[in-house]
Amino acid sequence: MTYRFSVRLLLAMFAIALMSIVTASGQAPKKAAAPAAKTSVPKTPWGDPDLQGVWNDATSTPLQRPGTVGAKDVLTDEEAEEFQQQLAFDLSRDRRDGGAATDVNRAYNEHWMDSRRLKITADRRTSLIVDPPDGRMPPLVPLSPEREKARVARGAANARFNAGLPDHYLDMSLPVRCIIRTDLVPYLPTIYNNDFQIVQSPGYVVIAPEMTHSARVIPLDGRPHLNKNLKQWLGDSRGHWEGNTLVVETTNFRADDGGVFQNANPETFHITERFSRVDAKTINYEFRIEDEKTWTKPWTAVIPWTKIDPEEQMYEYACHEDNYDIVHFLSGARAREKRGETK
Amino acid sequence: MRKNFRVSITVIVVAVAIATFSLAVISITGQQRAPAAQASPSTAYRPKRMADGHPDLNGIWQAMVTANWDLQDHDAQAGPHPEIMGAYGAGPAGQSIVEGGEIPYQAWALQKKKQNFEKRAMVDVSNDKKWHEIGDPEIKCYMPGVPRITYMPFPFQIVQGSGSAILMAYEFASATRIVRMNYKQEAPTPSWMGWSRGRWEGDTLVVDVSGFREETWFDRAGDFHSDELHVIERYTAMSPYHLMYEATIEDPKVYTRPWKISFPLYRRMEKNIQLLEFKCVPFTEEMLYSRFNKKAGN
Numbered sequence: 001m002t003y004r005f006s007v008r009l010l011l012a013m014f015a016i017a018l019m020s021i022v023t024a025s026g027q028a029p030k031k032a033a034a035p036a037a038k039t040s041v042p043k044t045p046w047g048d049p050d051l052q053g054v055w056n057d058a059t060s061t062p063l064q065r066p067g068t069v070g071a072k073d074v075l076t077d078e079e080a081e082e083f084q085q086q087l088a089f090d091l092s093r094d095r096r097d098g099g100a101a102t103d104v105n106r107a108y109n110e111h112w113m114d115s116r117r118l119k120i121t122a123d124r125r126t127s128l129i130v131d132p133p134d135g136r137m138p139p140l141v142p143l144s145p146e147r148e149k150a151r152v153a154r155g156a157a158n159a160r161f162n163a164g165l166p167d168h169y170l171d172m173s174l175p176v177r178c179i180i181r182t183d184l185v186p187y188l189p190t191i192y193n194n195d196f197q198i199v200q201s202p203g204y205v206v207i208a209p210e211m212t213h214s215a216r217v218i219p220l221d222g223r224p225h226l227n228k229n230l231k232q233w234l235g236d237s238r239g240h241w242e243g244n245t246l247v248v249e250t251t252n253f254r255a256d257d258g259g260v261f262q263n264a265n266p267e268t269f270h271i272t273e274r275f276s277r278v279d280a281k282t283i284n285y286e287f288r289i290e291d292e293k294t295w296t297k298p299w300t301a302v303i304p305w306t307k308i309d310p311e312e313q314m315y316e317y318a319c320h321e322d323n324y325d326i327v328h329f330l331s332g333a334r335a336r337e338k339r340g341e342t343k
Numbered sequence: 344m345r346k347n348f349r350v351s352i353t354v355i356v357v358a359v360a361i362a363t364f365s366l367a368v369i370s371i372t373g374q375q376r377a378p379a380a381q382a383s384p385s386t387a388y389r390p391k392r393m394a395d396g397h398p399d400l401n402g403i404w405q406a407m408v409t410a411n412w413d414l415q416d417h418d419a420q421a422g423p424h425p426e427i428m429g430a431y432g433a434g435p436a437g438q439s440i441v442e443g444g445e446i447p448y449q450a451w452a453l454q455k456k457k458q459n460f461e462k463r464a465m466v467d468v469s470n471d472k473k474w475h476e477i478g479d480p481e482i483k484c485y486m487p488g489v490p491r492i493t494y495m496p497f498p499f500q501i502v503q504g505s506g507s508a509i510l511m512a513y514e515f516a517s518a519t520r521i522v523r524m525n526y527k528q529e530a531p532t533p534s535w536m537g538w539s540r541g542r543w544e545g546d547t548l549v550v551d552v553s554g555f556r557e558e559t560w561f562d563r564a565g566d567f568h569s570d571e572l573h574v575i576e577r578y579t580a581m582s583p584y585h586l587m588y589e590a591t592i593e594d595p596k597v598y599t600r601p602w603k604i605s606f607p608l609y610r611r612m613e614k615n616i617q618l619l620e621f622k623c624v625p626f627t628e629e630m631l632y633s634r635f636n637k638k639a640g641n
Contacts, residue, residue, distance in 0.1 A: 045394030045505050052506040167637040169628050179624050197521060199510040201401050201502045206510055213486070213536075214517035214622075215510060217500060223615045232620040314521070316534040320624045321485045321558075327468050330635035337637070 041244045041277050046202045048220075049244040051275060054314050055283055055305035057187060058116035058194040060087040063301060065127035065135030072126055073135060080124040088118040092191075114192045121304055128188075131300040138295045147265070154257055165333045165342065169326055174258045177326065178319035180233050181211035185250055185271055186261060186287040189303065195314045196305065205239055205246055212319045218248055225251050231266070233259055246275040265293035281307045384587045384605075390546060390580035393503065398546045398580045400501045400509075403616050404608040406494040406588070409437030411481075413564040414604060415445060423464035434563070440494075442603040446566060452597045459565025468631050475558040479565075483631065484623035486518045486535035488559030489552045489574050490590040490604065498611050500618055501578075509541055509548070514618045522550050530554020533570060548578040569596040584610045 042050040068086070069075070075083055089095075094110035096103055121128075127135030143151065157171040166172060175181045182190055187209065195210040208215040218239040226236045236252035250273070253259055253266040260266045274286040283305040290298040336342070390398035409417070412434040422432020439445075448456060462477040481487060487495060497514040509522040522541040530538030530553055538554035557570040577589040589605040592598070 050505075052504065052508075169632040169636065177624065177628065179622060197508070197510075199502050199504060199506060199508055199521075201504040204401075204502060206502045206512065208510060208512075208519050208521070212517075213519045214620075215502075215512035215519040217502070217512055217618055219617065226617075226619075230619070233622050234620065313523075313528075313531075315531065316486075316536055318486060318535050320627075321480075321483075321535060321556075322474070324471055324474070326628075326632050327635055330632060331469075334635065334637065 042280075044200055044202075048200060048202075048205075048241065049246070049277060050200065051198045051205065051246060051277060051283060052200055053310075054195055054197045054308045054312065056116060056194050056308050057196065057285065057303050057305050058114045058119075058189045059121050059128075059303065060084065060091060060118050061120045061125055061128055062087070063128045063188065064137060065129070069126045071134070073130075073133065075124045075126060077124070080120060083124075083126065084118070084120045087120065091118065109191065112192045114194060116194065116306075117189060117191060123304075128301040128303050129299055130302050132297070138297045138299055140294060141292070141296055144293075147263075150257060151263065154263070161329070164329070165336060166329050167333070169330065172326060172329065174233075174256075176329075178212060178323050180214075180259075181209075181317075181319065183209040183212060183214045183216070183234060184261060185235065185273060186289070186301065187285065187303070193317055195308065197314050208314070210314050211317045213317055218246075225249075228252065231255070242274075244277060248273045248275070261289070262294070264289075264291045264295075268293045275305075278304075283307075384579055384581065384589070386579065386581050386587075388580060388582055391583070394505065397503075397543050398548075399503065400548060400578055400580060400586065401503050403498050403500045403611040403618065404586060405498040405611055406496075406606055406608055408440055408494055408606045409435045410440050410494040410604070410606070411491065411496060411562055412437065414441050414562050414566055415439040415564070417564070440604045440606045442605065447599045447602055449597060449599055452567075456565045456567060459560065459567055460563075461565075463563055463565055466631060469634075479563055480559055481563065482627070484516055484627045485559070486516055488535055488555060489520070489537050489539070490576065490588075490592070491559065491561050492518055492520075492536070493576075493588060493590075493608070494606065497621060498616075498618060512618060514621050516621065516623055533557075535559060537572075537574070544577075546579065550576040550578070552576065567597070568592070568594045571596050578608075581607070584612070 044050045044052075065073070069079075069083065072079070091113070092106050092109045093113070094103075094107045098106065129135045129137065132138060157166075158173070160166050161171050161173075161176075169177065174184075182188065182194070187196065190211075193210040197208045197210075199206045199208070203219065203221050205218045205220065206215050207218070214234060216234060216237060218237045220239045220241070222240070223238070225238055226232075230236070231252055231254040233254055233256070235250040237248050237250045239246055239248040241247070250271050253269060255266045257263070260269050261271070268291050270290045272288045274284075276284045276286070278284050284302060285305050286300065286302045288298055288300040289295070393399050412420070416439045417434070417437055419436040420434050422428050422434065424432050459479075463479040464482060466478040466483060467473050467476070481491075486492075492499070492513050492515065495513070495515045499511055499513040502510040502512065507524050507526070509524065511520040511522065513519065518536055520536050520539050522539040524541045526540045533554050533556045535556050535558075537552040539550050539552045541548060541550045543549070552574040553572070555568070555570060555572045557568070557572075560567050571594050573593040575591045575593075577587075579587045579589075581587050586608040587605065588608050589603060591601055591603045593601040
């Protein structure tokens, strides 16, 4: 689909090569002094819990519980194996049962699939959502006429795009336009590039998502949020520690189409994220979303973040710089119109 | 309306190019000095230190130079669209931040720089091959590379803690750099912001940056480099309120010798200062893509 992804493959190959070199050289990068108890969370020299490193949130466990598992929230080992296989099968894998166009598309995607994206969470949950207990987003409240209109318009734009006939660059979603990708909270796993690098300094935690390169600087000094008049694509974050947990509140989202998660209402959308170090290799990432103008009640999800090998690195993800997609989609649509392929 | 607009852009760009060409001719006859031996700026200042004993460079910093318009001496100048932008598009005058005043281009490269300048406000994404050929990457909101990101007229934040990386977060285009400290591995692949590896030399943070994409420019004057660009940056605290920034720039494909720039970075002192978003992609889409939209009546 785009050339930029081929860079990713090279990087993946390089990373694999790198790891082999390290292994071959016989170095033992493991630190001797592993924490004896899980409760001893490492601390920075200035006393904050230390969350630093590169973390990966890939999993196949879906945000919402699929109907196929009924009401089960946690599976047995045996059920989990079957669940994982089915999810992996459904995740646009290389197959030969969808017709030529679909099969080629899936085979292409297979190329980029992060293998970590094919595994369910270690606790064998059937959904990332833990509350409500049915593992699904609560029902929507009736939307205002303006929002309903915007939702219908967005649906029509998506339909044009999916049919390969976008009218306008604004018919593309924000990720296709390289404005925001997995850097919009809440952070959710996707097909590739699920890395997040955390760097801390006194008074700050900074989270740099791989896609795309926008470091989220979170002040911890108790300062107020930006004035309500200032809006940002990724909002405005403030953090504080509750014990060893980093708690982050984010507000001031833009009202642009797709500028808030699931097109929630930017004025009332309220997200609280909690980052807790569970052990040397795991952060528990929990987020709670509340928006009385969008969902009938608040909901909460938990995603494990796993520390990647210290020799693995997070690389630059450039998106807009080589975004041939938009030109190709639009000029392809114009060419199809010329040939009369408008439906 | 848009067609007329394009035509007038061309006229103005040509006019500005002629003016600049004359300036460039004057400047290449000027004297060139070899860069001084590499040494950190002398300072009696003893910076605040981190737990590891290294100077604390944390903060939000910003350059006050006008090098983003031109690294070398430049007069105040009209922007590329004065017929609609008036004084809004104009650039300030500024003194060269290049040691010795001039960038030591090879002859062919000086010609290329002039061509870059002439086409700095033009874009053509109609075919993949020509995608990066013309136009200042800044006008397209591409990541500006190093050192340009440091003298963009936007703040950036140094995040220095106890880990193996120092992070630099930039307001412009939400660009980010991870400076890997004492890291041996070479760049795995070219990137826009380059591959940054840091070390301390005394109280100076030295960052070796390589593995660049060749497409970035240094300024709106068309100053450029190749994929062999190698930048060595030096950050030295001079007071609680300013750092000295130096960068040595090597590229044997483009210059006759390494050259050096330097300027101070000032701490942003406003209460509750923070980086804000400058996600400029949406500001470029009309320019880049509108010609591919469905036209009324099509």
